[in-house]
Amino acid sequence: xxxxxxxxxxxxxxxxxxxxxxxxxxxxANTKLASADGKxxxxxxxxxxxxxxxxxxxxxxxQRLKPEGVAVVMTGELADCFEDKEQGIxxxxxxxxxxxxxxxxxxINSQGKFQSEADSLRELAAANWAASARLIxxxxxxCIFVDVGSTTSDIIPIISGEHRAGLTDFExxxxxxxxxxxxxxxxxAALLEKVKLEKGLCRTSSELFATTADAYLLLGKxxxxxxxxxxxxxxxxxxIDAMRRIARLVCADLSEVGxxxxxxxxxxxxxxxxxxxxxxxxxxxxxxxxxxxxxxGLGEFLIQEAAERLGFECISVSGRWGEEISKxxxxxxxxxxxxxxxxxx
Numbered sequence: 556x557x558x559x560x561x562x563x564x565x566x567x568x569x570x571x572x573x574x575x576x577x578x579x580x581x582x583x584a585n586t587k588l589a590s591a592d593g594k595x596x597x598x599x600x601x602x603x604x605x606x607x608x609x610x611x612x613x614x615x616x617x618q619r620l621k622p623e624g625v626a627v628v629m630t631g632e633l634a635d636c637f638e639d640k641e642q643g644i645x646x647x648x649x650x651x652x653x654x655x656x657x658x659x660x661x662x663i664n665s666q667g668k669f670q671s672e673a674d675s676l677r678e679l680a681a682a683n684w685a686a687s688a689r690l691i692x693x694x695x696x697x698c699i700f701v702d703v704g705s706t707t708s709d710i711i712p713i714i715s716g717e718h719r720a721g722l723t724d725f726e727x728x729x730x731x732x733x734x735x736x737x738x739x740x741x742x743x744a745a746l747l748e749k750v751k752l753e754k755g756l757c758r759t760s761s762e763l764f765a766t767t768a769d770a771y772l773l774l775g776k777x778x779x780x781x782x783x784x785x786x787x788x789x790x791x792x793x794x795i796d797a798m799r800r801i802a803r804l805v806c807a808d809l810s811e812v813g814x815x816x817x818x819x820x821x822x823x824x825x826x827x828x829x830x831x832x833x834x835x836x837x838x839x840x841x842x843x844x845x846x847x848x849x850x851x852g853l854g855e856f857l858i859q860e861a862a863e864r865l866g867f868e869c870i871s872v873s874g875r876w877g878e879e880i881s882k883x884x885x886x887x888x889x890x891x892x893x894x895x896x897x898x899x900x
Contacts, residue, residue: 578890589887591894613654626893683885688718703854705739764803770821833861
């Protein structure tokens with residue numbers, strides 16, 4: 556996979572073969588790309604709220620890959636650089652259409668279907684999970700599709716090939732189908748009000764001192780190359796950098812808390828995230844009569860642990876389609892759906 560941070564390549568390899576159909580998943584922080592044949596996978600860190608280079612990067616992709624068809628899903632419309640979701644959708648849509656040519660671009664809405672001109676523009680908001688759910692429903696049947704990415708966790712019930720989730724992020728938060736915590740960008744203080752230390756329970760600082768990427772880097776759950784977001788302090792992504800940031804969570808430095816205690820804080824982060832995820836999955840499972848999970852995303856390790864606690868079967872997208880596809884699954888699903896649409900399947 557080709558991983559891009561601030562438009563600089565960090566790691567990976569790219570297929571020499573251009574695929575004719577690609578999928579794009581445009582989020583507030585990351586833009587992900589996959590071809591329908593799975594041979595091209597890219598992740599670009601392009602925060603929309605920071606003088607975004609999305610237009611330039613998409614034009615470069617269009618020139619380099621020369622796709623015949625582009626399927627698009629988005630979540631970036633919620634970025635706080637936009638006054639409302641509709642303004643965000645229009646910006647993303649105009650940017651994509653300008654880069655690839657509107658005649659080549661198809662958009663997937665929150666129903667998991669291709670958008671027609673008669674449909675409301677707002678149906679495109681936060682619809683990346685709907686593309687994933689549609690493909691999973693076709694290929695794996697009834698299940699709860701759980702995708703833990705860098706920022707959020709989607710928990711989507713699928714029955715008879717159709718998702719049964721709320722159609723907006725607001726609705727899904729109300730129904731525990733969206734948990735706003737992920738593997739990289741979540742502020743540790745949002746997860747932990749207190750941590751257990753040798754000296755007792757310690758309240759945490761609500762400053763943005765450290766994120767989940769720091770915890771999972773220390774625990775060996777992600778590699779440094781997968782730490783694609785910015786760090787909380789603008790420093791590096793080494794273990795010692797991550798430890799310094801986590802120490803600040805309790806207003807300390809490395810002279811006040813040792814390696815073992817910092818790693819214990821990281822374990823408490825994981826425990827909190829797994830328990831929250833398991834609670835939400837159980838609520839969705841009870842409401843829909845489901846007990847099988849399909850896991851995807853950088854945080855598959857969290858989903859699998861939650862599934863074990865619940866006693867649910869868990870099918871891994873990584874195991875079926877590969878680890879790199881799992882990390883960009885909505886983009887891959889969008890590309891697959893467009894390829895099927897064009898072939899009449």
